[in-house]
Amino acid sequence: MGRLFGTDGVRGVANADLTAELALGLSVAAAHVLAEAGTFAGHRPTAVVGRDPRASGEFLEAAVVAGLASAGVDVLRVGVLPTPAVAYLTGALGADLGVMLSASHNAMPDNGIKFFARGGHKLADELEDRIEQVYEQHRTGEPWDRPTGAGVGRVKEYDEGFDKYVAHLIAVLPNRLDGLRIVLDEAHGAASRVSPEAFTRAGAEVVTIGAEPDGLNINDGCGSTHLGLLKAAVVEHGADLGIAHDGDADRCLAVDAAGEEVDGDQILAVLALAMREAGTLRGDTVVATVMSNLGFKLAMEREGVELVQTAVGDRYVLEAMKEKGYALGGEQSGHVIVLDHATTGDGTLTGLMLAARIAATGRSLADLAGVMERLPQVLVNVRDVDKSRVTTSAELSQAVAEAERELGATGRVLLRPS
Known part of the structure; x- marks a missing residue:
């Protein structure tokens, strides 16, 4: 069996790759592993479980809840909420783990399972590996201790999660958004x-599109992966800006008043300068991945903000932020982490903070985003090659060096064996 966990949980086509049996078994294994790791610390464990609106989330949620309760975990079902809301509530409610059912920006037939540890933090690789190991042991017939009677978990609806999360978002805003007209594209997803x-x-003043989820239309021609509808709506309604989320709302991309895209790098640049001005950009440092646009790097250098770069993936950005105590990081795709207020990328929070900067300064989004120039960036996938040569081939290294000499200070070549 290959590794189940990818860069962001376990994903696959629902009811084909990701079955109810797999969801139930992984939930039992997660309960056992986190208990062994001391997460439950001698008390009756509690889990927060949420999902996006995908039709498959209904039966997968039932399987996850059944698995957790059968392992003696009390479950708080928060219903359809964004991934960052489940992470926040896991921490705010003192739960021992959180589970989110979502395949983020993927098409509707897919789904996924994300686990959060106590505090709302993503699991370390070693815990994911241990969950897989325990799951495989149970799957192949090794018995596990099953509580009975009063020892089984209880399941409750936690309807207060919606208001609790929204109140948290409003409380951390530096200023109000009065006077702004904003178009929101919710991708028919969890943040609708x-x-x-x-x-x-x-x-x-809010104009909403893509906010009528029916279980089948998530990410369908809308949201952060399809900005055409948002661009048109912003221009049509004379809005100051548009905000686009993906299916589970851990991403945020934006559109300015003229209908031009503002990507994650530009949003990071705007927030970095705002936070430095407010004294909350610790170490005057922002964390991003090696895939960030070179224009972002040059802009931060010019503005006196240090840039720390990591491997691609928001989990690596988060690891670097936590290790050094940095407050802001993210990816070009729109995953932005404001660590003082969230333990993972939060698209709604990001959009609110971006809008708050516009309201506070009176400047347009285009003007603020103009702090960086997006330089041309070409991504080429090369198939059927020996990926190990990326780090071992002297010939390849020489070719890269020659190309970078031709590009000079305003160009670069990045090779990734992915």
Whole structure:
């Protein structure tokens, strides 16, 4: 069996790769592993479980809840909420783990399972590996201790999660959004209720598109992976900006008043300068991946902000932030982590903070995002090659060096064996 966990949980086609049996078994294994790791520390464990609106999330949620309860874990079902909301509630409610059912920006037939440890933090690789090991032991017939009677977990609906999360978002905003007209594209996803409510409570005039999930239309021609509808809506409604989320709302991309895209690098640049001005950008440092646009790196150098770069993946950004105590990091794709207020990328929070900067300065999004110039960036996938040569081939290294000499200070070549 290959490794089940990828860069962001376990994903696959629901009811084909990701079955109810797999979801149940992984949940039992996660309960046992986290207990062994001391997470449950001698008390009756509790889990927060949420999902995005995919139709398959209904039966997968039932399987996860059954697995956790059968392992003696009390379950708080929060229903359809964004991934960062489940992470926040896991920490805010003192739960021992959180589970989110979502395949993020993937198409509707896919789904996924993300586990959060106590505090709402993603699991380390070693814990994921241990969960897989225990799952495989149970799957092949090794018995596990099953509680009975009063020892089984209880399942409760936690309807307060929606208001608790929205209140958290409003509380961390530096200023209100009064006077701004904002178009929100919710990708028919998990933030379809949360995001419009948060922006409205913060004072913005809100126009909403892509906020009618039916279980089948998530990410379908809308959201952060399809910005065409948002661009048109921003221009049509004369809005100050548009915000686009993906299916589980851990991403945020933006559109300025002219309908031009503002990507994750530009959003990071705007927030980095705002946080430095407020004294909250610890070490005057921002963390991003090696895939960030060179224009972002040059802009940060010019503005006196240090840039720490990591491997591709928001988990690596988060690891670097936690290790050094940095406050801001993210990816070009729109995963932005503000560590003082979230333990993972939070698209709604990112959009609110971006809008707050516009409201506070009176400057347009295009003007603020102009702090960096997006330099041309070409991504080429090369198939059927020996990936190990990326780090071992002298001939390849020489070719890269020659190309970079031709490009000079405003160009670079990045090779990734992915």
